[in-house]
Amino acid sequence: MAGGGKTLEGMADGLVTETLVEAASTFFGARKALEDEIELYRRRTEELERAEAEVLRRAAALHSLLPDAAAVRGFYAALGVDPGPLPEAAAGAAPAREAVRAPFSLLPWRRYAGLLLAAYAALAEAAEAYLHGRHATGPGGRKVQTANVGQLRDWCRALNARIETLNRDQRPSGTMSFVRGLDPARQERSRLADAPIADYASSLDQELAFAPVSCPAAEHPVTPELPAAHKVREAVLAHAKTLWAADSAAARARAAAWARARGGR
Incomplete structure (x- = not known):
């Protein structure tokens, strides 16, 4: 009987150990998986920020060919497009003249x-990649889609939902309570200390909680949808002719300044 008791006790200890290992694996595994996804999301966000910067540089190149801020908005109006925050956002960017194939x-x-x-075609191409991505060759020769507003917006919302769920359902205090429950004797000894332990557990939950990720670029894109250049070719050429007729000397000077700046790059 004694031997049998020891065997049962050993079996119980083994089950407790196995349960503890499984609980720890579940708790830390879920946190590690979420940490890895957050890190991947942040890298993709940085990629999107670079795509946004390229949009702004190409917009600045286009806008440098127009007389002033009012003319910039007039250009988009001629295409039937509301530029939103693009003109103001591009105001301080260095024009990407090298991206334009001058005719x-x-x-x-x-x-x-x-x-x-x-210049408009170069901008529309960058805006399309920024908003919807483009196909590129990734590691191992695989075809991947570049980071884009639609992808990052959906991912940000889904990731924040996962963070909220983990913070709520897999709190450190819950794991601590579960582990303590596996040792009734220790649980009874700590009964008188429940209040301070509860305070500590609450503090630990707050300290180890994952903060939501931010997604300002995805939620507030810097450019609207822009029609492809071939679809608005006649509208652009007609608008250019109007600008030339209004002040040909100024338009000629802007084109010449463009050529000088591009030649100096």
């Missing part, structure tokens, strides 16, 4: 019009 024409106004269209 050749013998007629000065055609050169200006073609340059305006090419």
